[in-house]
Amino acid sequence: MSKSLKILFIFLISLIMFASTADISSAKKSKGMTDAQITELTTTINDLTQKVYSASLFSPQENNKLVDIKMKLDAAIAIDSSNPAYPMLYYKTGILYKAREYKDDAADCFQTIIDLFGDTPYAAKAMTELKKMGVKVVAPAPAQ
Secondary structure (H helix, E strand, O other): OOHHHHHHHHHHHHHHHHHOHHHHHHHHHOOOOOHHHHHHHHHHHHHHHHHHHOOOOOOHHHHHHHHHHHHHHHHHHHHOOOOOOHHHHHHHHHHHHHHOOOHHHHHHHHHHHHHHOOOOHHHHHHHHHHHHOOOOOOOOOOOO
């Protein structure tokens, strides 16, 4: 990735983080994500996945969407991680980050699945993806 693209990406992340502060505070007032929000994220993830598979380039807005997805998921699980849709959304987001060659972000998504959703089928998939990436799989701490 060229230096100017990296700078643009960092700028966009900063802008999104600033803009999403309101989203996080409003999410804290509710309990996780609504079904409509999950449907919206799922649609966005599927659209971005289709672009990856068709070898299309992401626009800056689509890069923003990818970052926004992870931030919304992180904010939602900080409030309530019981929604059964979250492991799938994290897994698909991790796959997108991996395809975009954002190894750290992909690894974070996969590790979140292992840590919080270890009893789902996505935990085994996440472990496999981490191993493929050459990332050490960190077992979740035992519950106390």
